[in-house]
Amino acid sequence: MAPSLSSPKTISQTFSLIPSHSFSLVSHRLPNYRNLLPRTHEPSLRLKHGIQLSFDTNSMGGFRCGAILSDVERERNYRKIGSQSTGSLSANQLLELVEAAAKTGAQVVMEAVNKPRSITYKGTTDLVTDFAVSVGVLFRGRPAAAAVVEFVGGPMCWNTRTFSAATGGGAFCNGKRIHVSATDQVEQSLLVTGFGYEHDDAWATNIDLFKEFTDISRGVRRLGAAAVDMCHVALGIVEAYWEYRLKPWDMAAGVLIVEEAGGSVTCMDGGNFCVFDRSVLVSNGALHGKLLERIGPATEKLKSKGLLVPVLMLVLLHSISIN
Incomplete structure (x- = not known):
């Protein structure tokens, strides 16, 4: 486990003085934190955003801190695609309607896929792999609410799970909040x-x-x-x-x-x-x-x-x- 520093202000001041787009290596002398590092641990500390601090214990009067930032991705804010409004309906009202539509469609499909001889569908291949009923509502051309009922399992033993979201309200699977992974490599x-x-x-x-x-x-x-x-x-x-x-x-x-x-x-x-x-x-x-x-x-x-x-x-x- 990475050690916690008793004086985080020192590190924040160190990095706040340097533009994030203008360097690949940062060095700065820090106070002596040698006693805070486990003896069995390599003298390094990983901060958020992938920044790795390494400590040179041979420097007099403290550690020398180096942060290699060449592999750290420059953050970019991509334009939001969701609508800024859900129109005359509240987000919750619209989401209820969308979820109801998706679940109704899923019930119809469920009955059909369990009777494959009655199916007339251009993408029949999808019905034997992974498929879903997807309903999205646009407001002024941008997504405002969404529901996806995913079919998991196989013929005669299908189960479903429902994903849903309304603009500004977060995303959910079967009513529980979900979030993307943190993998950055x-x-x-x-x-x-x-x-x-x-x-x-x-x-x-x-x-x-x-x-x-x-x-x-x-x-x-x-x-x-x-x-x-x-x-x-x-x-x-x-x-x-x-x-x-x-x-x-x-x-x-x-x-x-x-x-x-x-x-x-x-x-x-x-x-x-x-x-x-x-x-x-x-x-x-x-x-x-x-x-x-x-x-x-x-x-x-x-x-x-x-x-x-x-x-x-x-x-x-x-x-x-x-x-």
């Missing part, structure tokens, strides 16, 4: 992605990203349901999820649940996200910038080819061509 992260049915340039690009992140992380999973993948990020059991060419109804609920659980949401090039975009990256926040270093350039190439045109733009272009 890609090497220690478990990631999730998805692939569309069309084997085009976007598909090939994501295959390359899949391979790249598989090599440097704990693994990359593909479950098959975007809403579920995002809820797993919110629950803290995986660190990030990304995918190209989703539809608004795939993302509207999940992105809000991630954000309300303390995560970050952007497009895959790092740009501000809206549900009509054709790429999404959600993460625990701590890893977001590191993931974008690899995902961003690949996405920019796809955008330059016109392959990630927002849904609303496609509708507009289609209407113009008809007229």
Whole structure:
């Protein structure tokens, strides 16, 4: 266990004098804290945000403190995607309606999946892997409330769990507050992605990203349901999820649940996200910038080819061509 210092003011003063963007190594003489360090412990102290303090016990008159910050990610605040209001309904009222809609839909699906011969559904594959009923409500184009009922188990023994969130109110699973993980190293992260049915340039690009992140992380999973993948990020059991060419109804609920659980949401090039975009990256926040270093350039190439045109733009272009 890291030792606690009796004079935290000394350390806070040390770092408050130095701009966080202008250095990679900090050295400062500190008072003698040798007696506070366990003899069996390496003379170092880890602070929040990944800052490692190391102490040189040979310095006269005290310790020499060095903090290596080159590996510390520069924090960036990504624009919030949730609506600032829920309109004429209170957040609680709207959330009750959304949860009721999702649970009603889940009951209908539950009855259907237990009678597979009666199913007429374009994505039948999803019904034998991981799937959900997802309901998201937008207010002035931005997510205001969300509910996702995830099916877990298998045919004839399905169980469900319900994720929910309203803007500004936090995220919940079966009524209990949830939060994203604190993992800040890609090497220690478990990631999730998805692939569309069309084997085009976007598909090939994501295959390359899949391979790249598989090599440097704990693994990359593909479950098959975007809403579920995002809820797993919110629950803290995986660190990030990304995918190209989703539809608004795939993302509207999940992105809000991630954000309300303390995560970050952007497009895959790092740009501000809206549900009509054709790429999404959600993460625990701590890893977001590191993931974008690899995902961003690949996405920019796809955008330059016109392959990630927002849904609303496609509708507009289609209407113009008809007229």
